[in-house]
Amino acid sequence: MEQSPQTPVTQKTHLQWGILIAVIMMVLFVIYYAFAVPQQGFARWVPTLLFVVLIIIAQQAYGKANAHRVTFGELFANGFKTTAVTTSLYVLFLILFLIFVPGFKQQSLQMAREAMEKRGTMTEEQINMAMSFTEKYFSVFMLAGTIFGTLIAGAIASLIGAAFARKEGKSAPPAS
Structure with a gap:
């Protein structure tokens, strides 16, 4: 009786890494x-850079879990x-954070106002109009920015990591 070569079982790691x-x-x-870390300069990019590095590390772990018998x-x-797992959980967290920590919105709006005033390129009336618009659509901007930002950063990190x-290669493991 002839045995067919067995296809190795692929270990899935995306759920545990996404949660982590x-x-x-x-x-x-x-x-x-x-x-109250200001979202300017290098501090603004730390979360994105950390996210990209962690996605790449997750891919390395996936390759290792599958004995590096994986394709691009x-x-x-x-x-x-x-x-996708990370983004879903993070957006859920942000929704809950917005609901249970109302001071976050006010702190963010105050920091935005201070940044506009510091730049000195807008009149008080322009700042007030911008702040009114931002306050009205704050949650939409925050959630949409988070979703698209993490998906784009994740796609780039996935390309780099892969x-x-x-x-x-995908060859079957040697018969024992």
Whole structure:
């Protein structure tokens, strides 16, 4: 009786990594809020850079969990699935945060006003109009920006991670 070569079972890691990354991003968000970290300069990019690095690390872990017998497409898909899990959990967290911590919106609006005033390129009337519009659509801007920003950053990280992850091909493991 002839045995057919067995296809190796692919280990899925996107769920646990997505949850871990979401928790890390949530903790960083709370730290930024608690310490009123201004969203300017390098501090503005720290969460995105951390997110990209963690997605790439997640892809490395996926490759390792599958003995590096993975393709570029599988690595990219895993990275994007991880991004989707992270984004979903993070957006849910932000919705709850907006509901239960109303001071966040006010703090964000105050920081935005101060940044506009500091720039000195707008009149008081223009600042008031901009702030009125921003206050009205704050939740929409925040959630849409988070969704699109994390999905775009996640896609870029997934491409980078898939390109640089170690791959040894899809051959079946040697028979024992």
